[in-house]
Amino acid sequence: MKIDRTNPIWRFHGITPMAIFFFAYLYLPIIVLLVLSFNENRLATIWTGFSTQWYSVVLDNSDMLRAAQNSLVIGLSATVIATIAATLAAMGMARGRFRGESGVAAMLTLPLLVPEIVTAIATLLFFIVIGVKLGLISIIAAHTVFCIPFAYLPIRARLDGMDPALIEAANDLYANEWQAFKRVTFPLLWPGILSGAMLSFIISLDDFVISYFVGGAGSTTLPIYIFGMIRIGITPEVNAISALMLIISIIFVSISFLIDRIRY
Amino acid sequence: MEFFTRHKRFWLIAPAVVYIGFFMGLPLLQMAYVSILERGTNGGVNWGSLSFDAYISFIFDRDLMDNLIINTDYLQIFLRSFELSALTTVLALILGFPTAFYIAMQPQSRRNMFIFLVTIPFWTNILVRNYAWMLLLRNGGLIDNLLNTIGLDTGGLDLLYTPYAVSIGLTYTYLPFMVLPIYASLEKLDHRLIEAAFDLGANKRKAMTRIILPLATPGIIAGSILVFIPCLGAYVTPELLGGGKFMMIANLIGSQFGAARNWPFGAALGFVLLALVLIAMMVYSLKFKKLPENAS
Amino acid sequence: MKLRSILLGASAFALLSLGAGAAKADGELFFYNWSNYFPPELFDKFEKETGIKVTLDVYDSNETMLAKLQAGASGYDIVVASDYMVDVMIKEKLATEFDAKSLENFKNVAKPHDTMKYDPDRKYSVTYLWGTTGFTYDSDVAKEKLDDSWKEFFEPRPEFQGKIGALNDEVEMYAAAAYYAGVDKCTEDPKEAQKILDILQKQKPYVAVYSSEGTIDRMAAKEVAMHMQWNGASHRTKESLPSAVFVYPREGLSFWSDHFIIPKGSPHFENAKTFINWMMQPENAAAASNYAGYMNAIKGSDAYLDESLKTDPAVNMPEKYADRLVPGKNCSEKARDLRNRVWTKLKS
Structure with a gap:
């Protein structure tokens, strides 16, 4: 491979092989999972032949689709609410010190410090005491709590490294502070916002313990559904739904890429 | 600066703080109350009757003569x-x-x-990913076969159902939480800055410690927190990849709300963990504050 | 801007889906059950015959279910509870009295299931399925036929060492070790609990995995050669591993039964009664047995059972083992504490 001298990576020898190893490690289980979703045998550990039957089984399984839909609704709602709240908070926190700042900062990261199982039980008891009916809404409320710090930290990290002069300059040049935000702060901030939103979404989609406890009748999410299925062993059905989730994610991401292209 | 007046900052920060305070602060306070209540015979608690048994039984045990002795199981x-x-x-x-x-x-x-390549694998469920690792790590699994093919006769690695397997699985689970924050803080790093450092005679180590690391530090800190804390609460991975042979804290807490039906003790365990985490964080942040001075 | 388009699309989608979920039909039933314990086809059949749509949520342990109900209204119409949990639920006033004997199909219930230790008049519960907890081994691995004793499981022969699968279940494992030790599984005596711990700790080096999930898969893939199992799971193991043999240990084995209960605050009480009554029809009870591999409590369901189920000694227990069965028991607080400490010590 030709060395690109404009990219300083070449000076650090270990970096590229390490990144390659990282992606291999990351995708190895995914490849196994994809391959096994085409396994004819019901038992995932025994390969008997190629088949696409599990995909039709999954698409026919209304319970599983309902669970997947629940998961997406919860993930998207919690991500949107949490990302907005976290972005605002990060901007408020990033400039200068104020009295009680460390207390506020601790509050913002509190959900990360509490083990999931404690959060789950505490939230369940709390919802009952204040009389919230358990269901999708209660899960969204609980997920938003732990999504806020996951969105907040990357945004804050991004803001901390930003040159304050840029915003000052913007404030000098634009009469309207909303415009300053839209034209300067936000474009600079968005890689942080994007990684924050992504983190939130993933963690919500993946959550099992909290949804399990805070959920009510009819709010089974995909992790809970899959948890129920693996009691007899992981079946190709589970692999197939995972593969479908991957495809949805790739489509979702590609669309956002396309929209981006058109706008620029 | 117009945008960040005191008044406006308050309204920017308030929604997130109030939300967390309501949906997390209050439940935790209620939970703290539960941890000093008497347990109900069939699970649950007797509201109103106080007891510190839960905290005592964390460290001490009653032997047959009803004397208190130190119990190291939980520690x-x-x-x-x-x-x-x-x-x-x-x-x-x-x-x-x-x-x-x-x-x-x-x-x-x-x-x-x-x-996006980093995040895509995480669209599959944590249970499914753990299962994929089980298939990879088990004897006669892919990794075992691979090592045998390249001539290393391992005679069965026996990797699965060990703490190593748990570590591999946990690392896998939380990797994006490390990569994304570090990336977010390194993203604005200008190539020319590094080139300039080399032109001025810096070696790799200096370029790394003087330019790259200081820039990456906020991300590394954020990433480490995001990996370390959820790891402490890991529930599924020790069960699946560790073969259920040893508990981690979350499994212990879970069992108090499960078969043991001892809610106050479960709540107390949660608060002991929370206290330890907070202490660790304080030590960590004190150290972190000193770092920039040493580096310069 | 990219992020905004993502967020806009996402929130629109979320709102739409929420709206779709809010439109609910009247003929509904919310069913809370163990996972993989009810044939999905049967829900369709029920809906076709009665017009009631069943929504299923699953749990992994009696205690999880209890925690939700104890915490307050959960929105469920029917839950399935094991024997000792029936006791807890009645005592905690979490079960609604519906007087099962007044239901039309109760006449189909076979003896002795028409009564039950914790609910003798069947005011609160009806048996769904029942079974036993023993262990299964691969007879191809064994050098000779194994003794029907827990010794084979707790002190395995060389060919099984390191190839043992145990249930990751505090209650079941403790009970089995208690039978083997010859002590009460609800013992309040620390010395007896110590005996149980010794057995479990001595066995631990030979155990490959403690897991209640995927026991069938693990046996079929020959990852382990012996697994503590529920008899229905053992029956399903045999389908892919014909050499699997289920053992009824002579020291005793747990005999458990699971029961339909209508929890307090059920929003569709009448539908719940309709469902329970419907499940007491022989062909429906048989369908559940055929799916899960456990016996039901309904007279006349034999005619609809799969042949493989009827001829499998793991499910259709030979009469001579009847005195080995030990029913479930609601242990005292002190006994539960001892049990939990033994379990924690085993895994610390």
Whole structure:
């Protein structure tokens, strides 16, 4: 491979092989999972032949689709609410010190410090005491709590490294502070916002313990559904739904890429 | 600065803080109350009757003569959880930092693609990913076969159902939480800055410690927190990849709300964990504050 | 801007889906059950015959279910509870009295299931399925036929060492070790609990995995050669591993039964009664047995059972083992504490 001298990576020898190893490690289980979703045998550990039957089984399984839909609704709602709240908070926190700042900062990261199982039980008891009916809404409320710090930290990290002069300059040049935000702060901030939103979404989609406890009748999410299925062993059905989730994610991401292209 | 007047800052920060205060602060206070209540015979608690049994039984045990003796079972479980989480954080950093750096050094157009590559595997469920690792790690599984094919006769690795398997699984689970924050803080790193450092006679180590690391530090801190803490609360991975042979804290807490039906003790365990985490964080942040002075 | 388009699309999608979920039909039933314990086809059949749509949520342990109900209204119409949990639920006033004997199909219930230790008049519960907890081994691995004793499981022969699968279940494992030790599984005596711990600790080096999930898969893939199992799971193991043999240990084995209960605050009480009554029809009960591999409590369901189920000694227990069965028991607080400490010590 030709060395690109404009990219300083070449000076650090270990970096590229390490990144390659990282992606291999990351995708190895995914490849196994994809391959096994085409396994004819019901038992995932025994390969008997190629088949696409599990995909039709999954698409026919209304319970599983309902669970997947629940998961997406919860993930998207919690991500949107949490990302907005976290972005605002990060901007408020990033400039200068104020009295009680460390207390506020601790509050913002509190959900990360509490083990999931404690959060789950505490939230369940709390919802009952204040009389919230358990269901999708209660899960969204609980997920938003732990999504806020996951969105907040990357945004804050991004803001901390930003040159304050840029915003000052913007404030000098634009009469309207909303415009300053839209034209300067936000474009600079968005890689942080994007990684924050992504983190939130993933963690919500993946959550099992909290949804399990805070959920009510009819709010089974995909992790809970899959948890129920693996009691007899992981079946190709589970692999197939995972593969479908991957495809949805790739489509979702590609669309956002396309929209981006058109706008620029 | 107009945008960040005191008044406006308050309204920017308030929604997130109020939300967390309501949906997390209050439940925790209620939970603290539960931890000093008397347990109900069939689970649950007797509201109103106070008892500190839960905290006493964390450290002490009553022997047959009803004397208090020190009980190390729970402490051991706590210790193991901290060790495994620390190991996982270090592994995630070793893998995650070079990758984040690599991605940040790519041309702008390719970076987003890499970021999505990092996150895509996590659209599958944690249980499914753990199962995939079980298939990979077990005797006669893919990794075993691979090593045999290249001539290493391992005679069965016996990797699955060990703490190593748990570490591999946990590292895998929390990798993006390390990569994304580090990337976010390195993303604005200008190639020319590094080139300039080399032109001025810096060696690799200096370029790394003087330019790259200081810039990456907020991300590394954020990433380490995001990996370490959820690791402490890991519930599924020790059960699946560790073969259920040893508990981590979350399993212990879970069992108090499960078969043991001892809610106050479960709540107390949660608060002991919370206190330890807070102390660890304070020590960590004190150290972190000193770092920039040493570096300059 | 990219992020904004993502967020806009996402929130629109979320709102739409929420709206779709809010439109609810009247003929509904919310069913809370163990996972993989009810044939999905049967829900369709029920809906076709009665117009009531069943929504299923699953749990992994009696205690999880209890925690939700104890915490307050959960929105469920029917839950399935094991024997000792029936006791807890009645005592905690979490079960609604519906007087099962007044239901039309109760006449189909076979003896002795028409009564039950914790609910003798069947005011609160009806048996769904029942079974036993023993262990299964691969007879191809064994050098000779194994003794029907827990010794084979707790002190395995060389060919089984390191190839043992145990249930990751505090209650079941403790009970089995208690039978083997010859002590009460609800013992309040620390010395007896110590005996149980010794057995479990001595066995631990030979155990490959403690897991209640995927026991069938693990046996079929020959990852382990012996697994503590529920008899229905053992029956399903045999389908892919014909050499699997289920053992009824002579020291005793747990005999458990699971029961339909209508929890307090059920929003569709009448539908719940309709469902329970419907499940007491022989062909429906048989369908559940055929799916899960456990016996039901309904007279006349034999005619609809799969042949493989009827001829499998793991499910259709030979009469001579009847005195080995030990029913479930609601242990005292002190006994539960001892049990939990033994379990924690085993895993610390």
